[in-house]
Amino acid sequence: MADKHKINVFGLKFDYRLLIIIPIALTIFAIAVLVNQYLTTGEWFNRSIELRGGTLLTIKTDKEVPVATVEQILGGEFGSISVRGLRGFGEQGVLISLDASADYSRAVERLSAGGINITSYSIENVGSSLSSVFWSQAQVAIIIAFVLMTIITFVVFRNFVPSVAVIASAASDIVVTVGLMQVFGVEFSLASLGALLMLIGYSVDTDIMLTTRLLKESEITGLGEKIKEALKTGLSMTLTSIGAALALLIIPLPQVLVDIASVLLIGLVIDIINTWLMNSVMLRWYLESKGVS
Amino acid sequence: MLKYWRILLLFIVITGAVLAIGLKPRVHGVEVAYVTRDSPASGILKQGMVISELNGHAVSSAQQWDSEAMSLRGPVSLVADGVAYDFTVNDSIGIETEDLQSTNLEFGLDLRGGTRIILKPRENATRATIEQVIGTLQTRINMYGLKEIKFFPVESPDGWYIQIEATGVGRDVVDELLSSKGSFEAKVSKPVDIRNGRGTMQLGQNTYPVEVTNETVRVNGQDIPANGSFQLEGIDFQLGNTSAGKVIFMATVYRGNDIENIYTDPQHSSLVPYGNYYKFYFTVLVSSQGAERFAKVTSGVPSQMDLNSGEYYLKDCEIFLYLDNELQSNLRIASSLGGKAYSTPQIEGSRETRDDAAQEKMKLQTILRSGALPVSLETSSIAIISPTLGSNFIQAAMLAALVAGAVVITIVFVRYRKFKVAVPLVLIGLSEIIIVLGISASGPYDTAIWMSVLVANLLVIILAWWKLHESDLSAWAGAMLVPILGLLSWNTDLPAIGGLIAAIGTGVDQMIIIADETVGGKNITRKIYSIKEKIGRAFFIVFTAAATNISSLLPMLFVAAGIFMRGFVITTIVGILTGILITRPAYAKLIEAGTEHEHSKKQDNKQPQS
Numbered sequence: 030m031a032d033k034h035k036i037n038v039f040g041l042k043f044d045y046r047l048l049i050i051i052p053i054a055l056t057i058f059a060i061a062v063l064v065n066q067y068l069t070t071g072e073w074f075n076r077s078i079e080l081r082g083g084t085l086l087t088i089k090t091d092k093e094v095p096v097a098t099v100e101q102i103l104g105g106e107f108g109s110i111s112v113r114g115l116r117g118f119g120e121q122g123v124l125i126s127l128d129a130s131a132d133y134s135r136a137v138e139r140l141s142a143g144g145i146n147i148t149s150y151s152i153e154n155v156g157s158s159l160s161s162v163f164w165s166q167a168q169v170a171i172i173i174a175f176v177l178m179t180i181i182t183f184v185v186f187r188n189f190v191p192s193v194a195v196i197a198s199a200a201s202d203i204v205v206t207v208g209l210m211q212v213f214g215v216e217f218s219l220a221s222l223g224a225l226l227m228l229i230g231y232s233v234d235t236d237i238m239l240t241t242r243l244l245k246e247s248e249i250t251g252l253g254e255k256i257k258e259a260l261k262t263g264l265s266m267t268l269t270s271i272g273a274a275l276a277l278l279i280i281p282l283p284q285v286l287v288d289i290a291s292v293l294l295i296g297l298v299i300d301i302i303n304t305w306l307m308n309s310v311m312l313r314w315y316l317e318s319k320g321v322s
Numbered sequence: 323m324l325k326y327w328r329i330l331l332l333f334i335v336i337t338g339a340v341l342a343i344g345l346k347p348r349v350h351g352v353e354v355a356y357v358t359r360d361s362p363a364s365g366i367l368k369q370g371m372v373i374s375e376l377n378g379h380a381v382s383s384a385q386q387w388d389s390e391a392m393s394l395r396g397p398v399s400l401v402a403d404g405v406a407y408d409f410t411v412n413d414s415i416g417i418e419t420e421d422l423q424s425t426n427l428e429f430g431l432d433l434r435g436g437t438r439i440i441l442k443p444r445e446n447a448t449r450a451t452i453e454q455v456i457g458t459l460q461t462r463i464n465m466y467g468l469k470e471i472k473f474f475p476v477e478s479p480d481g482w483y484i485q486i487e488a489t490g491v492g493r494d495v496v497d498e499l500l501s502s503k504g505s506f507e508a509k510v511s512k513p514v515d516i517r518n519g520r521g522t523m524q525l526g527q528n529t530y531p532v533e534v535t536n537e538t539v540r541v542n543g544q545d546i547p548a549n550g551s552f553q554l555e556g557i558d559f560q561l562g563n564t565s566a567g568k569v570i571f572m573a574t575v576y577r578g579n580d581i582e583n584i585y586t587d588p589q590h591s592s593l594v595p596y597g598n599y600y601k602f603y604f605t606v607l608v609s610s611q612g613a614e615r616f617a618k619v620t621s622g623v624p625s626q627m628d629l630n631s632g633e634y635y636l637k638d639c640e641i642f643l644y645l646d647n648e649l650q651s652n653l654r655i656a657s658s659l660g661g662k663a664y665s666t667p668q669i670e671g672s673r674e675t676r677d678d679a680a681q682e683k684m685k686l687q688t689i690l691r692s693g694a695l696p697v698s699l700e701t702s703s704i705a706i707i708s709p710t711l712g713s714n715f716i717q718a719a720m721l722a723a724l725v726a727g728a729v730v731i732t733i734v735f736v737r738y739r740k741f742k743v744a745v746p747l748v749l750i751g752l753s754e755i756i757i758v759l760g761i762s763a764s765g766p767y768d769t770a771i772w773m774s775v776l777v778a779n780l781l782v783i784i785l786a787w788w789k790l791h792e793s794d795l796s797a798w799a800g801a802m803l804v805p806i807l808g809l810l811s812w813n814t815d816l817p818a819i820g821g822l823i824a825a826i827g828t829g830v831d832q833m834i835i836i837a838d839e840t841v842g843g844k845n846i847t848r849k850i851y852s853i854k855e856k857i858g859r860a861f862f863i864v865f866t867a868a869a870t871n872i873s874s875l876l877p878m879l880f881v882a883a884g885i886f887m888r889g890f891v892i893t894t895i896v897g898i899l900t901g902i903l904i905t906r907p908a909y910a911k912l913i914e915a916g917t918e919h920e921h922s923k924k925q926d927n928k929q930p931q932s
Contacts, residue, residue: 111544149708159702174874230871262838273726284814
């Protein structure tokens with residue numbers, strides 16, 4: 030009886046229920062990151078221009094321009110600015126963040142007058158009122174998406190514990206991903222919001238596959254075997270997606286696609302942990318307690 | 323053949339999608355993106371026209387156009403939409419062009435370059451007001467001959483927004499479109515004769531004394547400084563020119579809100595040759611208050627004969643039409659109208675050529691009709707993307723899709739090492755990209771193509787049901803829904819590309835589920851379930867997963883934030899729907915056919931032994 034919950038992985042014998050500590054620890058870590066961010070900056074998330082308001086100037090130049098030169102030319106006239114070098118697309122340039130109210134045309138003129146040869150430029154400006162609407166609605170969208178997912182899960186499985194296991198794993202996916210986004214400096218933008226919503230779907234895909242495999246009759250006997258087969262399928266699913274997301278990050282791509290790929294990459298890695306160390310553990314524990322073996 | 327009806331459905335839909343993307347009349351040249359206001363072609367060439375020749379030789383790319391046309395001076399001849407035009411270029415030809423799209427895919431602002439602006443009314447506005455604002459702006463852009471500026475009313479819990487998207491258009495156009503508040507004023511010059519420093523201004527029945535001393539003008543006992551303004555009987559006046567025997571006052575008789583209708587029917591609006599000129603006229607209906615002001619101001623003004631035409635006009639009393647304080651046009655007033663409460667004034671003018679006259683008439687009608695915006699607007703967001711940045715993005719996105727595809731193919735091959743599982747998976751994944759892009763495309767034959775697909779689909783599915791007694795709800799839904807979705811069109815922008823990648827990702831995931839449920843598992847000791855039952859179970863997982871995918875994205879469509887991410891959400895949802903209804907069933911059928919084939923092969927091999 031003592032060995033009831035023991036499993037053997039690569040010669041290591043341990044109680045599989047202990048595995049759930051890893052995803053729980055990760056979730057606590059992510060919450061700690063968010064709380065820490067809130068305490069130090071007053072903001073829960075590092076938001077993009079669209080969600081906090083501001084202006085992003087993308088300047089393409091004929092030759093490389095040092096960030097310091099740009100900062101020096103713009104000086105203190107435009108309030109708080111931040112300048113980054115632009116990489117990729119086989120061209121040079123800088124990304125400049127300005128306040129929403131800053132006169133961006135003037136900033137462009139200043140740079141031209143300051144001897145920087147601008148070949149082309151793009152501007153993205155979102156006023157603070159619109160961005161706050163976006164931001165509050167983005168939060169609503171996540172909550173509604175989550176509620177809909179919960180309803181569908183309950184309707185499909187009509188079984189309390191397995192449904193809760195799926196939902197807990199998806200919730201942990203979102204929380205940990207958002208936490209790690211702060212760690213890796215991925216901004217919360219409308220594109221990453223889209224990717225987060227998509228992630229709910231991706232994360233539930235593997236959970237549903239796992240739950241169906243374990244709950245329904247099949248040719249494979251034994252919970253351990255069933256989980257092993259499901260793991261094979263699930264890892265193939267997640268690894269192809271991770272592979273694609275990684276490929277997107279290797280190529281220099283526009284920010285929208287970088288945001289989507291980064292969030293999916295972080296989220297899918299976390300999903301492996303949550304599906305196989307949280308959802309499957311909860312489900313196995315539940316089934317074993319019901320006498321299924 | 324009919325046995326594989328699900329695959330047949332897939333082929334019909336792919337064919338439809340390929341045609342929807344690629345079928346378009348072949349033309350050579352460059353497309354007019356924008357004609358600047360000071361261009362000699364302004365008002366003649368319109369956005370969307372195709373320029374095929376410049377000074378007798380063919381033009382094939384926007385780059386060629388930029389290098390050859392932009393520096394031209396003097397006489398220039400070009401062929402646009404098959405018609406030859408001649409211009410004289412003084413400063414710059416002022417025609418910006420872009421390459422013709424070789425497909426029916428409409429690339430979004432972030433890929434083509436252009437301007438996107440989101441406006442918010444300063445006061446609370448109803449939908450009707452927003453529609454009115456859009457109508458006004460729409461009328462104004464017609465003045466520039468721009469077709470490709472799109473306006474969308476966007477509702478949010480915070481109130482209404484207006485989104486403007488101008489693909490491939492210079493930002494100066496949009497700036498001008500918005501900076502002009504559209505305040506319309508019609509001023510009538512009211513001359514007052516001065517004798518010995520004194521005169522009278524007649525307004526209807528009343529007269530007011532006007533005194534002129536060295537530097538100052540006194541009206542009704544009130545000192546008016548140079549260019550100063552004053553009010554009499556509710557009419558705004560401004561002091562204009564003063565000369566020895568005459569003072570001119572500018573009286574505002576109509577404002578934008580006085581214009582009640584602009585007649586454009588032939589009876590009230592026309593263009594006629596008149597000597598060496600072309601004369602145009604049209605009638606407007608103004609409010610009774612406006613008409614009353616006109617009557618007062620034009621009363622008591624003497625007439626004068628025009629020596630060219632022999633007709634009588636009011637002397638020194640003309641009507642000046644201003645838009646945003648800029649003089650657009652000034653017209654003489656027929657003497658018969660003097661002092662009349664005229665509510666249907668006729669606005670007329672003449673130009674040397676018929677085209678110029680027609681152009682001027684349209685411009686005036688547009689100004690009067692568009693009027694002032696009913697609410698003042700503030701810019702909530704602006705995005706300006708340079709076309710060069712956009713075209714780099716297309717290349718980068720295509721490269722990304724290729725690399726991501728290659729990675730997926732590699733992983734799938736490593737995992738299955740069976741061509742019959744992996745090859746269909748990759749092909750079906752590719753077909754999904756084509757189908758989604760085909761649905762998003764909007765070509766001239768879009769409706770015809772997708773209706774043919776619908777008919778063909780129904781034919782196949784009815785035959786399958788009749789002959790094989792095979793059918794299921796999702797097959798019917800897919801056969802009908804996908805062609806109907808085909809009528810939709812949306813821009814392929816960066817979020818849409820992201821959505822396409824995401825949708826293909828879930829598609830691959832679902833095909834892996836199907837493959838593993840049916841042929842992937844190795845440790846199977848007993849064979850209890852038929853392949854059909856296994857596929858059935860795979861589809862239970864696939865449908866549930868698709869339902870959560872779609873429902874988690876739907877909220878995004880209904881919030882204001884969705885306006886930037888529309889492409890992402892629509893592409894993903896359409897991709898998932900196409901996947902579960904058309905491509906996944908076809909994939910399952912391919913796997914099933916492959917398995918049966920293998921079965922029969924094994925049996926064939928066994929036969930000689932037994």
